[in-house]
Amino acid sequence: MNEKYLQILSISMVAVFGSLIVWIYWAAPKNFEEISIKAQSTIENISTKTQVITNTYEVDRAKFDEGVKNFREENYILARDLFERADPERRDAATQFYIAYSFYRQGWGRVSNDDELFQKGLEQVNRVAALDKDFVSSDADLQLKTPVELKNEFEEGLKITAGDFNPLRILRERK
């Protein structure tokens, strides 16, 4: 073989297999099955980051629609998972708003709220506000259309006030 081809082969081999070794030590798969799973996840991450860099990033519309369907069916855990997969880079305000809203609806209780879910929802709605301050949801099904309104619900829900002991609270409705 030509000397130059051998030298190119050597450089390529060290670059490719060197990168592979670094990746394996970084990903630390536990068995052969995990190697393919982690490889797929890494490729997806790289692909998403490349889309962000080249400004071609878009939300996965199919997953988003499926997420909305599950959100309306009150399957909030699955809906959140689908929204997160639809927008892995957390750049779409509408998708992030749905995630925050799912925390509100899942955590809301007629007698008491789930503080842990409300706290997560509060963090999430702050992310929506950071992405788009003027965001207004176009979903007619949602009574709280803006991050500010939703944030207020979370903050009120996390506070303990005299009103919390009012027996008429059980008559209130979820928004």
Place this chain on the structure above:
Amino acid sequence: MTSMINENESTAIEGEIISDSPDDEEKTIVAAKSSREIAVRSNDSALWFQYFAAPAIFLLVAFLGGLRLGAADNEFLFHAPALVCLIFALMLQVLFVRARLIEVDGWFSDAFPPLRNAANTAVMIALFAASMQVFNALIPEQGLLFWIVSFFFLWSLWTNLFAEFETKKLLVSLGSLFGMAFIVKYLILSSFVVPESGFFNALLSGNLTRETLTSLLDLPRYSAGTGYIQFFTLVLYLIGLYILPPVSKGRHSLPVSGKISSETGSLETIS
């Protein structure tokens, strides 16, 4: 290092022998052609060793050096090298240069084409990575023993840096040093380790002393397969060092400096 090149052979390769007899001339041409073929083939195989076999072996060592198998279900555990392994690998490279296992001028030169320098750099990177992972394989992962074995490695490498070494002696010395570290870690220390953790397990199985030693020395629990993997890693690394030429081979070699011996009539090259 001194190498002898037969003057007649080198003359035949050049094809400059002039003979009055036509038969002699024919024989000389045939000899010249076969010598040239042997030289080209030898150079080709040297290039394959240098640019393919050696880096492939070193990359394999770099991959296997940090691989451990869990005691419970033989799961892969990739142990990244500690900072001290990088320092030891660097010291080892200096030692290689001092012992002329690697001659820097023979691997990197302004006279070489950029591609050759780049390929040689790739081989050296693979060698460095392999050296680092060999230390990673031989030094205990954590606890007091990590520092004790590291100290002995540092002591050996540091004293070797100031010793006069030949290539062969260095390889023998490294083989024995690494061999001893392997025995300590994978034969002696691993014999103290009990596969299952927990006081009650140890009490029931009668391994209380070993369990205590495992806890006190902070020994990790690996399966027996780890020792086999690391044994082959070590052997591969030494083979890699053995096949690595001190000077990189190539068609654009540096001019040979030397003199014609008055006794044998052959060329003595000095490197």
